[in-house]
Amino acid sequence: MTDTPQSDSTQDKKSGTLEFRNVVKEYRVRGAHKTLRAVNDVSFTLEPGKTIALVGESGSGKSTIAKTILQLERPTSGEVLIDGRAVPKRGPALKRYRKDVQMVFQDPFASLNPFHTIAHHLERPLRIHKAVEPGQTVDERVIELLERVNLEPAKDIAKRRPHELSGGQRQRVAIARALAPGSRFLIADEPVSMLDVSIRLGVLNLLARLQREENLGVLYITHDLATARHFSDEIMVMYRGDVVERGPSDEVILNPQHEYTKTLLQAAPDPDRLGQMRDEVRASLTDSGT
Amino acid sequence: MSDVATTTSVPPADPAEVDKGKDETRRVRRPVNGKFIIGATMLSLIVLFAIFGPIIAEFDPRNSNNPVLVPPDSTHWLGTTSLGYDMFSQMATGARTSLMVGIVAGLIAVTLSILFGVIAGYVGGLTDEILTLVIGVMLVIPGLPLTIVISSLVPGRSGLLVAVILGITGWAGAAVVLRSQAQSLRNRDYVSASRIAGEKPLRVIGVEILPNLLPLLTGQFLFGVIFAILGEAGLSYLGLGPTGSISWGTILNEAQAGGALTRGAWWWFVPPGIAVALVGCSLALINFAIDEVINPKLRSAPLEARRVRKAKAAARAQKRADRAAKRQEAKA
Numbered sequence: 371m372t373d374t375p376q377s378d379s380t381q382d383k384k385s386g387t388l389e390f391r392n393v394v395k396e397y398r399v400r401g402a403h404k405t406l407r408a409v410n411d412v413s414f415t416l417e418p419g420k421t422i423a424l425v426g427e428s429g430s431g432k433s434t435i436a437k438t439i440l441q442l443e444r445p446t447s448g449e450v451l452i453d454g455r456a457v458p459k460r461g462p463a464l465k466r467y468r469k470d471v472q473m474v475f476q477d478p479f480a481s482l483n484p485f486h487t488i489a490h491h492l493e494r495p496l497r498i499h500k501a502v503e504p505g506q507t508v509d510e511r512v513i514e515l516l517e518r519v520n521l522e523p524a525k526d527i528a529k530r531r532p533h534e535l536s537g538g539q540r541q542r543v544a545i546a547r548a549l550a551p552g553s554r555f556l557i558a559d560e561p562v563s564m565l566d567v568s569i570r571l572g573v574l575n576l577l578a579r580l581q582r583e584e585n586l587g588v589l590y591i592t593h594d595l596a597t598a599r600h601f602s603d604e605i606m607v608m609y610r611g612d613v614v615e616r617g618p619s620d621e622v623i624l625n626p627q628h629e630y631t632k633t634l635l636q637a638a639p640d641p642d643r644l645g646q647m648r649d650e651v652r653a654s655l656t657d658s659g660t
Numbered sequence: 661m662s663d664v665a666t667t668t669s670v671p672p673a674d675p676a677e678v679d680k681g682k683d684e685t686r687r688v689r690r691p692v693n694g695k696f697i698i699g700a701t702m703l704s705l706i707v708l709f710a711i712f713g714p715i716i717a718e719f720d721p722r723n724s725n726n727p728v729l730v731p732p733d734s735t736h737w738l739g740t741t742s743l744g745y746d747m748f749s750q751m752a753t754g755a756r757t758s759l760m761v762g763i764v765a766g767l768i769a770v771t772l773s774i775l776f777g778v779i780a781g782y783v784g785g786l787t788d789e790i791l792t793l794v795i796g797v798m799l800v801i802p803g804l805p806l807t808i809v810i811s812s813l814v815p816g817r818s819g820l821l822v823a824v825i826l827g828i829t830g831w832a833g834a835a836v837v838l839r840s841q842a843q844s845l846r847n848r849d850y851v852s853a854s855r856i857a858g859e860k861p862l863r864v865i866g867v868e869i870l871p872n873l874l875p876l877l878t879g880q881f882l883f884g885v886i887f888a889i890l891g892e893a894g895l896s897y898l899g900l901g902p903t904g905s906i907s908w909g910t911i912l913n914e915a916q917a918g919g920a921l922t923r924g925a926w927w928w929f930v931p932p933g934i935a936v937a938l939v940g941c942s943l944a945l946i947n948f949a950i951d952e953v954i955n956p957k958l959r960s961a962p963l964e965a966r967r968v969r970k971a972k973a974a975a976r977a978q979k980r981a982d983r984a985a986k987r988q989e990a991k992a
Contacts, residue, residue, distance in 0.1 A: 468858040481849035485871040495857045
């Protein structure tokens with residue numbers, strides 16, 4: 371067994387990488403003798419303090435990448451490496467990996483168990499990974515985590531159940547849960563797409579702040595190019611399982627090379643083109659009417 | 661950006677409940693279900709009878725030194741049988757056996773259906789195939805004949821054995837439901853989240869999935885109990901029940917053998933029959949009440965039906981009033 375001493379984890383916050391190397395994931399299509407290639411030879415490296423945005427339409431393989439990183443799916447070929455070593459498949463070694471890599475789900479209404487209190491959701495990762503500093507109780511740590519994600523009054527929130535919180539509050543709880551084990555890498559799978567537009571920025575700013583404070587490596591999965599540009603250092607555009615374009619955020623947005631990226635950019639709402647579409651529709655209506 | 665802290669709980673279905681929802685406990689109080697009250701009252705009376713009946717009964721249920729076939733009077737509250745047993749004592753002792761058989765069989769059935777159904781649904785793959793096969797086999801084997809065969813093979817059946825037999829023959833239907841429910845729960849994000857947090861599979865099933873199956877399990881347990889009590893009564897009536905112990909079913913069997921009906925000894929067979937029917941009825945009522953809480957569609961259905969009825973009645977009254985007014989006009 372390749373053991374990392376426990377004390378490393380605090381110093382390691384500054385170093386270490388999560389690498390995705392030549393990963394292919396195929397699904398068998400039920401009822402047909404063929405396979406669906408959801409992820410086609412994708413490689414990237416997640417570094418502490420850096421954010422990579424993964425942009426693409428539904429079904430382009432974004433979530434499959436998230437599931438593969440989190441070991442909920444096994445890659446057909448290729449591998450996931452942490453600190454240069456292959457990710458363990460099971461046992462205590464996999465548990466240590468889970469301490470390092472955590473996830474925030476898209477739907478805050480589905481990612482919290484309706485049966486359990488908020489405190490339970492935060493306690494479990496703390497207990498499983500023994501992630502409480504000496505001289506601190508689990509309860510104190512839970513309160514601290516809730517306060518870090520701006521959920522006040524934390525004592526009151528901890529006692530509640532998920533259905534008593536709003537979508538934004540739940541997503542903050544989910545973020546706190548992902549941070550609880552002391553993770554180094556965070557996979558955020560469309561963390562704000564299910565939230566009201568008015569609170570999206572708040573949750574995104576919170577994520578950005580926590581990333582700075584913890585020096586997290588973040589994989590930000592989204593289909594919103596605007597937030598991807600503001601939130602991340604690098605953008606990868608996926609289309610039907612392939613990474614069709616990648617590069618520094620501004621570069622990809624301002625100087626798109628691939629056809630699909632251009633289409634995506636055109637589809638984004640642009641204040642300069644306000645009312646343009648309406649005029650187009652009206653024009654075509656009057657044409658066909660006369 | 662901490663101004664998102666304005667909480668909104670799930671909107672209550674009834675606008676009248678909105679104000680209540682804002683109180684300190686933040687819980688929407690539901691009106692207590694009438695079916696539940698009736699069912700629970702009946703059931704608790706029967707349970708109290710099973711607990712205290714044998715204590716207050718004056719006679720030993722197995723003592724036959726009583727006058728024979730006495731109708732109910734002040735000494736023998738429920739009369740005596742043709743062998744001189746006191747019916748009240750027999751009923752009280754029988755209640756204990758019948759309820760014990762029901763509860764033990766219900767527990768066994770629920771445990772087995774969790775073992776097979778939830779594990780098949782959660783684990784999937786080959787395990788699922790094998791467990792589903794077992795469930796399928798148990799499902800198509802007709803329950804009562806199998807029970808009859810098993811209990812006729814075993815000599816010297818105790819009440820507990822009958823309960824075990826009823827338990828292991830009556831779990832398959834519940835397992836099918838649990839399997840599909842577990843399959844749906846397995847793919848919920850919160851289950852993935854707990855796996856990502858590093859929970860072990862057993863804990864995922866026990867702590868994340870099972871609590872969300874609890875309402876379903878309660879209903880299945882209650883139906884399991886009904887099935888077992890009726891099954892025990894049926895088996896005993898056929899002479900295949902527990903030997904050497906008294907239950908409502910064995911009383912009915914003896915009443916049949918002793919020709920209670922032809923002799924007009926109604927006090928011999930009516931009380932155990934009513935008792936079995938009451939237990940079944942009370943458990944079914946409780947079950948319906950639970951169903952309504954789980955499934956809000958069922959809860960609002962009677963209300964909607966009433967609203968439609970009222971609207972129709974109002975329309976009819978209006979029409980009648982119009983016609984009367986027209987007639988008045990015509991006369992004038």
